[in-house]
Amino acid sequence: MTRILLAILDFYRRWLSPALHALNPDNRCRYLPTCSEYASIAIATHGPLHGFFLALWRLLRCNPFARSGLDPVPPAPLPRPFPHKPLP
Amino acid sequence: MPEIRNPNLQTQGPAGGGGGGDMRSTMGFALLMLVVLFGYQYFFKPKQAETTATTQTQAQQAPQSASQPTASSQPAQPQLAADTAPQASANAVAVTAASETQTTVENERIRIVFTNRGAQVIHWILKDFKDTSGQPLDLVQPQSAARFGFPLSVFTYEPALTTQLNQALYQPSATGFLLAPNSLTFHYAANGLDVLKTFRFDTGYVVSVEAQVKRNGAPVRALVAWPAGLGDMEEFVPGKSRSGAVRTPSQFAWSIDGKQDSLTPTASGFLFWTNPGVSGNATFDLPYQYAAISDLYFAAAFMPEDINGATLVTLHNSVDLPSDLSDPNSPKKPADVLGLAVGDQSGYTRVRIYAGPKQIDVLNTIHATGPGGAADGPTLEGLIHYGWLGIVAKPLYLALRFLHGLMGAGAYNWGWAIIAFTAFFNMLMLPTRFYMMKSSLKMMRLQPKVDAIKRKYANLKVTDPKRSEMNTEMMALYQTEGVNMYGSCLPMLIQMPLFIAYFEVLSNVIELRQAHWFWLGDLSLPDPLHILPILIIVSMFVTQIITPSPGMDPTQRKMMAFMMPIFMGSFLWHYASGLALYWGTSNMINLLIQLGINQSSIGKEMHEIAAKRAIKKSGGKPPTIQGKR
Numbered sequence: 066m067t068r069i070l071l072a073i074l075d076f077y078r079r080w081l082s083p084a085l086h087a088l089n090p091d092n093r094c095r096y097l098p099t100c101s102e103y104a105s106i107a108i109a110t111h112g113p114l115h116g117f118f119l120a121l122w123r124l125l126r127c128n129p130f131a132r133s134g135l136d137p138v139p140p141a142p143l144p145r146p147f148p149h150k151p152l153p
Numbered sequence: 154m155p156e157i158r159n160p161n162l163q164t165q166g167p168a169g170g171g172g173g174g175d176m177r178s179t180m181g182f183a184l185l186m187l188v189v190l191f192g193y194q195y196f197f198k199p200k201q202a203e204t205t206a207t208t209q210t211q212a213q214q215a216p217q218s219a220s221q222p223t224a225s226s227q228p229a230q231p232q233l234a235a236d237t238a239p240q241a242s243a244n245a246v247a248v249t250a251a252s253e254t255q256t257t258v259e260n261e262r263i264r265i266v267f268t269n270r271g272a273q274v275i276h277w278i279l280k281d282f283k284d285t286s287g288q289p290l291d292l293v294q295p296q297s298a299a300r301f302g303f304p305l306s307v308f309t310y311e312p313a314l315t316t317q318l319n320q321a322l323y324q325p326s327a328t329g330f331l332l333a334p335n336s337l338t339f340h341y342a343a344n345g346l347d348v349l350k351t352f353r354f355d356t357g358y359v360v361s362v363e364a365q366v367k368r369n370g371a372p373v374r375a376l377v378a379w380p381a382g383l384g385d386m387e388e389f390v391p392g393k394s395r396s397g398a399v400r401t402p403s404q405f406a407w408s409i410d411g412k413q414d415s416l417t418p419t420a421s422g423f424l425f426w427t428n429p430g431v432s433g434n435a436t437f438d439l440p441y442q443y444a445a446i447s448d449l450y451f452a453a454a455f456m457p458e459d460i461n462g463a464t465l466v467t468l469h470n471s472v473d474l475p476s477d478l479s480d481p482n483s484p485k486k487p488a489d490v491l492g493l494a495v496g497d498q499s500g501y502t503r504v505r506i507y508a509g510p511k512q513i514d515v516l517n518t519i520h521a522t523g524p525g526g527a528a529d530g531p532t533l534e535g536l537i538h539y540g541w542l543g544i545v546a547k548p549l550y551l552a553l554r555f556l557h558g559l560m561g562a563g564a565y566n567w568g569w570a571i572i573a574f575t576a577f578f579n580m581l582m583l584p585t586r587f588y589m590m591k592s593s594l595k596m597m598r599l600q601p602k603v604d605a606i607k608r609k610y611a612n613l614k615v616t617d618p619k620r621s622e623m624n625t626e627m628m629a630l631y632q633t634e635g636v637n638m639y640g641s642c643l644p645m646l647i648q649m650p651l652f653i654a655y656f657e658v659l660s661n662v663i664e665l666r667q668a669h670w671f672w673l674g675d676l677s678l679p680d681p682l683h684i685l686p687i688l689i690i691v692s693m694f695v696t697q698i699i700t701p702s703p704g705m706d707p708t709q710r711k712m713m714a715f716m717m718p719i720f721m722g723s724f725l726w727h728y729a730s731g732l733a734l735y736w737g738t739s740n741m742i743n744l745l746i747q748l749g750i751n752q753s754s755i756g757k758e759m760h761e762i763a764a765k766r767a768i769k770k771s772g773g774k775p776p777t778i779q780g781k782r
Contacts, residue, residue: 083709083713084713084717085645088645088743089586089589089644089645090593090700090701090702091586091589091590091592091593091640092589092640092641092644092645093589093592093593093596093638093640094638094640094642095638095639095640095641095642096638097624097627097628097638098620098621098624100642106620124642124646127641127642127643128641128642128643129585129639129641129643134628134631134638135624135625135628137621137624137625138621
């Protein structure tokens, strides 16, 4: 599932994005990393569902009224500590 | 095929290509899945639902009694020569007419022609609308009505009785020409049967119908029917076929307890099981506030006076039609004819019928019957469907209506309303574009430094967390140089739903049907002279050429400059000209803005940078497009 979404985003970045940006070439993405990169990273680190919603929230934030600039993907949650027998 | 590089993609570098091998197989798999999904839907359309004949038994079956004189056998107002046989015997007196006559009722909006054979309607003409051949629109479709029944005929659960009632010669209360407001009664009695149909007309589209069928004094469950769909079914009209427009079939729409819903004749929709289709001959005893057959622009809606006693039967037939309407000899495909019969469970049916256009102004004034019996229930506005993106389409339509109203009367003002709305929208985006341009210029000057940073991280994949440091570095660079990032996804995210919304509005809203604008006869049909698509292709091409975009590979730019205009132009060639009008206006405005930018100092500097970059990339030889300046 993750790979399918990543493949779709890759397709967008290679083919659809130049077409859409040709209409208004000065329209760069507001944030660093760009929205599609953000989506790829989010899906890769947080899994498809959580990553999808992170990406969606990012798209909604990408409007003239929001702060621009650096907006990295929040780091993945640390894995829960693995319960093990107490060390001797 | 030249290597197509996307400036945003350059942040991935060769790792993008390395990871691409992995991606490519997954992409291929995803594509295959999509193809299978859509191919299945295209090739294996679900078969039409079988007509289930669930005939219900008679609600009441009065015991046959020999001596039961029907009191209503005497006609109330004997005006024509009626074959009354006044007999003192116990047998009922027959009431019928001597010959077939027609009665025409007319008001400002409609003209209805009744025939006394079956007391049904043979013409129901809407005077404000024309069909595609220029004649006033008749809601009665002659071929299917002749096969399946005329509007306001009677439907009972015994086919023999139904045929008898619809073939008999009723006695009308008046013939000839009647002006509304008025009322018209048809009466027929023979062999124990007694049928009385009363129609009341007012100044609008709504007709009030009362019908009662009695057999030997006991009421027979009989429903008032509209069996044969609506005359505006574009499927039936040969000649100018709406190529490219999606023909929506008639739908069965209703409202129960304030909740509206609808069904198409055959199972349809992306999830087949949510829309099972109309099987036909199925009875529903539900408290309908209104139940209607509606097609794209017109509807016939039944509003029972007594909601709790309402009963309804759906009728679903099909007619074979040539698949290509302009050629009557093409192979025939079945087309659905949807019908309804609505009545009361007690046998005494009182229902109001609205048969007319799905115009929002008109439908807002027509209320279904409320619980108290007065006409204060929900309006018929729920009949208007705005397509699957209705949330955006409806506000767009209301905005267009507002602009249209501002400009005064005149049919061609819808075109101007579209232009005004588009211009307003583009002007709104103008200040942001200006800021975006300035910031983009600064970034272009910085491009060498940015490239240096990207090269440092080039060997990492996109999804590698270490890449975030690259972003931090770039951000620091931008901050020191004072670059503000003004872009936003908003214009793109708005333009696409807006495009779809325009498409829906133009296809679904009746006010835009046959709305003309200069040479465009009908804004919802494709441009007959193809001027607009050609204009769009040319304007998009020219805009592409004169726009400086230094980030793009020149071969990719050339491809974009040719492919995009041709793609949009060919798409809009076949679809509504109103859509082409919107896109064309948008393009012309963009073109003018770009010409203005090119004249300014910012534009000139951008072009210099772009030209220098292009020369560097192609190793000293200026390529065709960018070398123009």
